Amino acid sequence: MSNVAFALQQPTIMDHRMSDNQQTDQQLVSRVQKGDRRAFDLLVIKYQPKILSLIGRFVFDTSECQDVSQEAFIKAYRALPNFRGDSQFYTWLYRIAVNTAKNYLVSRGRKTPTQGIDPEDAEHFSEETSFRDNATPERILQRDRLKEVVFAAIAELPEELRIAVSLRELDGMSYDEIAEVMDCPIGTVRSRIFRAREAIEKKMQPYLEASA
């Protein structure tokens, strides 16, 4: 087998992350289907930035965008008992969001955009950079400032925590793979990633409270 063919067969960072995301989503969806709405809260918190960003691409008013996003999540919650996991949860949610936004625009007598809202794009939407089209200068500034805070916090972490969280967040490795790379038990990886997140969160808190 050629090196290229071998490389193509190796799971990519995105494959890893999607697989882990899928696992988390499936666990939470399963809890929602058993009647636990708190699990749905976690799904909303996880996906609201992406859905707001998606809907903001064609519902430009911030307040309307929030209303339509909220409606999309409510529709998703109502439809969740019928979600069988044939597609990824996010792909499914994306379709609901797109259709909700289209219906909203039609009900307001507005034109629906012909590009960029095809439900079939769902699989690739999260990787696209174009979904920041609707970002205001204030939002961009806020994001950039917060990003600086996060990277400054990472730089201050002890090396083993920094490596563990970077392998997880940037390289998309599983705990098992990180344990192999760092030559330590999985429990240690888990603990290191958690401690790293805790430390970063502490550095973010003052900034988040100030911007709230």
Place this chain on the structure above:
Amino acid sequence: MSDRNKESLSALMDGEADELEIRRVLNQLDKDDELSDSWKNYHLMGSLMRDEDFDSIDLTPGINSVLDGELAPSGAVDASALKSLEGSTTKDKASAWYKPLTSVAVAASVTLAVLLSVQSIEPNEGLGLADVNLNSLQSQQGELTTSTLSLEEQQQLESAQQQLQEYVLQRSSDVNEDNKGVLPFARVVEFQTQGQ
């Protein structure tokens, strides 16, 4: 906020938490607002590290206020529903098995009426006469039409009786025509509800 819960939350985010941990974390979410803040912040820091978009707007309060006025998704077993089921009275439980039993009693009564009609045929008579013991049927009917039967069940019984009458009339008319039927002739029994 316990570090144990936050560590489980961190593992859940990475798809590395087991079922028990998930349940424990979800149970704590109601009691601990910081836990959902941490869930949000962990995702936020990950998005920033990967240069993905983020939004500080929180839609959960609005979504929850709408959903609070609704039932849980169909098919889902809501905790409150389970609680109310557990708290149901003995009377409710009794009616759960009592209803099907009443339906069976109605069906059995109709079947009995048919059997009695057939067995009472006098084979020696050319045009046999099905002498059904009207009194016994009426007493059975009476037992069923007392307070044990609901309005719906009484309607079902009357409908069944109507069908039986039509069937018997049809059969007797067929037999009169060719004189070959198993049921040569049957007297149509008029069911009277007790008290009428």
